[in-house]
Amino acid sequence: MKTKAANLEDPYKYSPKQEGDPWEVLLKPEIxxxxxxxxxxxxxxxxxLIFAGLFSSVVTSFVINSYQTLQQGPNDVIIGLLFHIASGLDTSSPFPPSVDPTQILSPFSPTVSSVRIxxxxxxxxxxxxxxxxxxxxxxxxxxEHQYYPGCSAKEKLTILHMRTEALEAWHVPQIFSALPLMLQAALILFLAGLIDFATFLGTKLMIVISVFVGITLFFLATTTVCPA
Structure with a gap:
């Protein structure tokens, strides 16, 4: 019995395996x-976010105490008024008061260092x-960028490319790169204010604080510049 030669138009004896959705093949590496x-x-x-939350709490605790130096304390006003009253009542003294009460009751002006800190x-x-x-x-x-509700593979691929182009157009990668720089700038400003604040605590303590702050800033500058 002779075997009939195969023809391209003949039906498959064994059907080939289904390849699946070609859009899924294209979508997978992109996703x-x-x-x-x-x-x-x-x-x-x-x-x-974790570091910024903790850091904000620390800075807030310092700010709560430091901003009071920008205002005149109520005790200063009371002392000035009592001094003024006592000076007016002391008529028997042949000597004028050694301190002018108008100087005590003069408008309050914070120091330059307090404003700077x-x-x-x-x-x-x-x-x-x-x-x-x-x-x-x-x-x-x-x-939202990674959310594809009820979309086919073809639609997902199209939406993904559109959203990726939108991220680039809105400079989102640059925004993510700027976040650590903003936090580092906040840390540097806080440390600078801390050194200025230490001048009120004495020269020795200011030197100790300045040394450790300098080491921290040197490490920050080195690890930022050297890899580049």
Whole structure:
């Protein structure tokens, strides 16, 4: 019995395995690359949020005490008034009061160092809170960026490319890179204000604090510049 030669138009005796959706094949590496990038951003931002929250608490505790130096204390006003009353009642004394009461009751003016310290610490606190705000919003962006409700593989691939282009257009990678710099700037300003504040505590303590702050800033500068 002769075997009939095979023809291209003949039906398959054994059907070939289905290859699946070709869009899924194209989508998989794109999704994996995007997942790796978004996960790295999420991990970095979450670590920054933890540090920024703790740092903001520390700065706030210093600011609560330091801003009082910008205002005249109620005790100073009471002392001035009592001095003025006592000076008016002491008519038997042949000597005039040694201190002019108008100088005590003169308008209050904070020292330059107090203004400088508070300015540094308030700006530091603002930068820290801004980092928390931007980081929280950025995490929301990433969550929406990776959300594809009820989309086919073809639609997901199209949406992914559109969203990736939008991230680049809105400079989102640069925003993530700026968050650590903002937090580092806040830390530097706080340490600068801390050195200035230490001048009120004595020369020896100021020198000790300045040395440790200098070591910290040197390490920060070295680890920032050398890898570049």
């Amino acid at each position: 994996e690359a995007d997942q790796v990038r978004c996960d790295s951003w999420k991990e970095e931002v979450q670590n920054l 508070n300015a540094l610490w308030f700006i530091s606190l603002i930068l820290s809170l801004t980092t928390v705000l931007i980081g929280t919003i950025a995490l929301q962006w990433l969550r």
